Amino acid sequence: MSAKDDSERIGVYPGTFDPITLGHADIIRRGAKLVDRLIIGVTTNPSKNPMFSPEERMEMVRREVASLGLGNVDVVGFNALLMKFARKQGASVIVRGLRAVADFEYEYQMAGMNQQLDDEIETVFLMADVSLQPIASKLVKEIALFGGDISPFVSPAVCDEVIARVEKVGRRGDY
Numbered sequence: 001m002s003a004k005d006d007s008e009r010i011g012v013y014p015g016t017f018d019p020i021t022l023g024h025a026d027i028i029r030r031g032a033k034l035v036d037r038l039i040i041g042v043t044t045n046p047s048k049n050p051m052f053s054p055e056e057r058m059e060m061v062r063r064e065v066a067s068l069g070l071g072n073v074d075v076v077g078f079n080a081l082l083m084k085f086a087r088k089q090g091a092s093v094i095v096r097g098l099r100a101v102a103d104f105e106y107e108y109q110m111a112g113m114n115q116q117l118d119d120e121i122e123t124v125f126l127m128a129d130v131s132l133q134p135i136a137s138k139l140v141k142e143i144a145l146f147g148g149d150i151s152p153f154v155s156p157a158v159c160d161e162v163i164a165r166v167e168k169v170g171r172r173g174d175y
Contacts, residue, residue, distance in 0.1 A: 011035035011093040011124070012086045014078075016137070017042055017057050018050045019158050020064050023128050023135040027097035030126055032070045039089050040065060040075045041082070051141050051165055054079075064155060083117040094123045099133045146173045 013031050017024060017040075032038045042058050044050075052060065054077055062075045078085040086094060094114065096107050104125075111123040128135075135153045144150050144162045151159050 008036045008090075009034075009093065010089060010091045011038045011095050012041050012082070012089055012091045013038060013095040013097075014041040014043055014082050014085070016045045016048055016050065017061050018048060018052055018137050019057070019140060019154060019162055020061050021132075021135045021137055021140060021154050021158075023097065023099070023132040023153075024137075025064060025068060025155070026129050026132050027095065027126050028065060028073060029068055029070065031095040031124075032068075032073050034095070034124065035093055036072060038070075038073045038095065039091065040073060041085055041089075042075060042077045043082075043085075044079045048138070051162070051169075056161075060158060060161065063157060067155070067157075081117070083114050083121060086121050087118060092121055094121060096123060096125050097128050098125050099128045099136070145169075145171060147171050 011031060011034060013028060015024065028038065028040060040061055042054065042061055044054050050057070058075060058077050065073050065075055076089070082094065096111075098104055098107060107125060114121070114123060140150050140153050140162065144166045150162060154162065
């Protein structure tokens with residue numbers, strides 16, 4: 001990576017991506033059109049009970065981003081305040097995806113707090129494609145753990161990885 005060009009608009013799309021879904025891929029594809037360079041920030045969040053390690057999620061996201069064929073997207077792991085990470089990356093924009101009203105309430109509060117931390121970085125909200133709005137990583141994991149079909153929600157490669165992990169940790173419920 002080269003040093004930041006002052007005219008280059010850099011965006012950060014943060015998340016745990018555990019696992020990365022078709023909804024995430026949609027936001028990445030669309031967010032990449034808004035900036036010169038989009039950095040996918042894969043973060044740790046132990047409270048979300050991750051299925052995959054940070055390293056596994058980074059590899060998964062890198063592979064999925066490569067499959068999108070976007071030349072202006074990088075994947076970077078972080079474990080810090082989002083605004084500190086964004087500032088370190090030279091970002092002027094935070095990209096966030098919204099699925100529903102509940103997402104908006106949480107994201108609105110976060111955007112306000114982030115603006116208090118650094119008012120030079122704007123938050124941009126992208127509505128998820130209507131067909132992808134119900135998809136959430138948490139629900140994908142729950143469906144998989146109970147033996148359901150997750151193929152409509154993730155890429156084939158991610159589907160295989162999630163199924164392999166469920167086989168390793170064991171399914172739940174009666175099946």
